[in-house]
Amino acid sequence: DAGVIQSPRHEVTEMGQEVTLRCKPISGHDYLFWYRQTMMRGLELLIYFNNNVPIDDSGMPEDRFSAKMPNASFSTLKIQPSEPRDSAVYFCASSLQQGSYNEQFFGPGTRLTVL
Amino acid sequence: SQQGEEDPQALSIQEGENATMNCSYKTSINNLQWYRQNSGRGLVHLILIRSNEREKHSGRLRVTLDTSKKSSSLLITASRAADTASYFCATDAGTSGSRLTFGEGTQLTVNP
Numbered sequence: 001d002a003g004v005i006q007s008p009r010h011e012v013t014e015m016g017q018e019v020t021l022r023c024k025p026i027s028g029h030d031y032l033f034w035y036r037q038t039m040m041r042g043l044e045l046l047i048y049f050n051n052n053v054p055i056d057d058s059g060m061p062e063d064r065f066s067a068k069m070p071n072a073s074f075s076t077l078k079i080q081p082s083e084p085r086d087s088a089v090y091f092c093a094s095s096l097q098q099g100s101y102n103e104q105f106f107g108p109g110t111r112l113t114v115l
Numbered sequence: 116s117q118q119g120e121e122d123p124q125a126l127s128i129q130e131g132e133n134a135t136m137n138c139s140y141k142t143s144i145n146n147l148q149w150y151r152q153n154s155g156r157g158l159v160h161l162i163l164i165r166s167n168e169r170e171k172h173s174g175r176l177r178v179t180l181d182t183s184k185k186s187s188s189l190l191i192t193a194s195r196a197a198d199t200a201s202y203f204c205a206t207d208a209g210t211s212g213s214r215l216t217f218g219e220g221t222q223l224t225v226n227p
Contacts, residue, residue, distance in 0.1 A: 004157075031213040043158075043203070043217045056214065091157055095213045100146055100165050102213040104205075106157030 004107035006092050012113045018080040021110045024073055025094030033104060034067055034077050035091040043091075049075065082114045121204055121221040129226050134191040136221040138204030139184075145209030147180055149189050152201045152220070161189075161202075194225045 005024040013019055025032045033048040047057040052069045060067070064083070069075040079086055089111050093104040122137045138147070146165045150158040164171045164180045164187065171178045177190040191198055201222050205215040 033214075042219045045214065045216075048214060050213075093158075097213050100207075100209075101163060102146075102207060102215075103148060103160040103163055104158075104213070104215060105160065108157050 004092055004094055004105050006090075006107035006110050008110060009108060010111045010113075012115065013082055014115050015083055016081045017114075018078065019082045019086075019112060019114075021077040021079075021090050021092075021112070023075045023077070023092030023107060025075070025092070026096075026105055027073065029094035029096045029105070030072075031095045031097060031102075031104075032069060032075050033093040033095075034075070035093065036088045037091060037109075038088045046077070079112075082112075084114045087112055087114050121202070121218045123221060124219070125222045125224070127224040127226065128194055130194060130196055132194055132225075134194050134198070134223055134225070136189045136202050136204075136223070138187045138189070138218055140187075140204075140206045140216075141185060142206075142208055144182070145207045147178075147187050148205045148207070148215065149176075149178060149187075150203045150205060150217075152203065154200070158203060191223075194223075196225050196227045198225050199223060 007022045030051050034046040037043045046059045047067045049069045067077045089109045091106050091109045093106045095102050095104045120139050148163045149161045152158045162173045162178050164178050175192045180187045201220040203217050203220045205217045
């Protein structure tokens with residue numbers, strides 16, 4: 001398996017622009033997670049899905065952020081409009097719940113810079 | 116403070132030495148996991164220990180879990196320069212599906 005795939009790997013945009021981050025989870029995994037990582041705040045869980053259904057979006061900073069999972073092999077995280085404070089590395093991860101084993105597999109991340 | 120706090124925040128050792136990192140948490144857990152993150156990369160799962168286990172080994176890694184103290188430790192033996200990375204513990208409270216709560220990490224530097 002190719003692992004979790006994220007695109008783009010790097011994104012530089014100007015304040016006010018719409019940003020869309022994409023994720024393809026590992027085939028067969030039933031959970032998908034979006035995280036944000038910054039030096040100041042560490043690794044934060046933004047939202048996660050189970051079988052394509054959003055379960056907990058309490059980590060989404062504000063209404064400018066939205067996430068969708070239209071099918072089991074694709075998810076997007078959208079920021080509209082973007083602000084400089086959104087600059088961070090965004091990770092997507094997927095997992096398969098098997099009893100008490102639920103290790104997460106992370107993608108390489110998207111480094112977002114908002115100018 | 117957050118669930119899953121690592122100690123120390125940073126650790127610098129010489130190649131060949133052992134590295135020990137600690138993690139404390141606050142609530143009951145289903146399992147505790149350790150992850151490694153190399154600079155500029157995603158996190159990689161290292162080892163999982165269930166709440167009814169006390170010790171687990173994987174290669175040069177040894178993890179212990181003390182549920183009475185709500186703490187875990189990760190020991191890397193005979194460290195190598197390639198072990199330089201950030202190490203995170205993550206707890207599964209068992210109440211939110213596969214959701215994990217990550218700590219802030221320990222930055223390990225192994226000097227050649």
